[in-house]
Amino acid sequence: MSEDSGSSKYIMVQLPEPCGEKSEAYKAGYNTIADIGKERIRRAGEKILQENADKEGIENLDIGFKVFKLDSSNIKPWDADFDNLEDTLLDHVENIKDERSEDDVLYEILLKYGLDLTVPIEERSINGKTVYAIGLGALVVCLADDISLDVVEGIGKLKAEFEPETMRVVFKDNGFKDDVVKTNAIQNLKKQGIDDVKSL
Numbered sequence: 001m002s003e004d005s006g007s008s009k010y011i012m013v014q015l016p017e018p019c020g021e022k023s024e025a026y027k028a029g030y031n032t033i034a035d036i037g038k039e040r041i042r043r044a045g046e047k048i049l050q051e052n053a054d055k056e057g058i059e060n061l062d063i064g065f066k067v068f069k070l071d072s073s074n075i076k077p078w079d080a081d082f083d084n085l086e087d088t089l090l091d092h093v094e095n096i097k098d099e100r101s102e103d104d105v106l107y108e109i110l111l112k113y114g115l116d117l118t119v120p121i122e123e124r125s126i127n128g129k130t131v132y133a134i135g136l137g138a139l140v141v142c143l144a145d146d147i148s149l150d151v152v153e154g155i156g157k158l159k160a161e162f163e164p165e166t167m168r169v170v171f172k173d174n175g176f177k178d179d180v181v182k183t184n185a186i187q188n189l190k191k192q193g194i195d196d197v198k199s200l
Helices: 033-051 082-091 102-112 149-162 179-191
Strands: 121-126 129-134 139-142 168-171 196-199
Touching: 102 129, 102 139, 121 149, 129 149, 139 149, 149 179, 168 179, 179 196
Parallel strands: 139 168, 168 196
Antiparallel strands: 121 129, 129 139
16 A cells, blocks of 8 residues: 555455454454454554655555445435324424434435545535535535525535536535525526535
């Protein structure tokens, strides 16, 4: 890895097979074989840094890695209970599952758009709201609540900054204060040449 400045790319697939409770790995705090694999990768990266400490630029070597787990969608499926429709509708006002993080939803969006999971993601704060600029502005995602038109205007400025050939923008469906703000947001983005605006 140090020989090519850390530009090697690889995918490791490991089933989370449980370690035996009597095994040394389990006693050391590793519950699954996948946990052992993650620790080995961490240690290998640290070893490369230590063994090459005298090389120029070694402090910039990227030894990081991402861990993904196969799971169901972060979006609640529509399953109407016609005997209790009011509760079903209220339950789907927030259509993202409670136990899911913004990162979970963000990476599902990447997968749905067919983007590589290693694509650069830059996190920005616009009027106190987190906005993700993905692939140098090809995709912009805002999963915040109470999105104002100031935030939308800031997203429009990202197009001028990054100058992508096309820009897609994704919001959380109930992230806007009301439908008027949502409608105005879409129109404002269209004025700035962003026609592909979706909400989930």
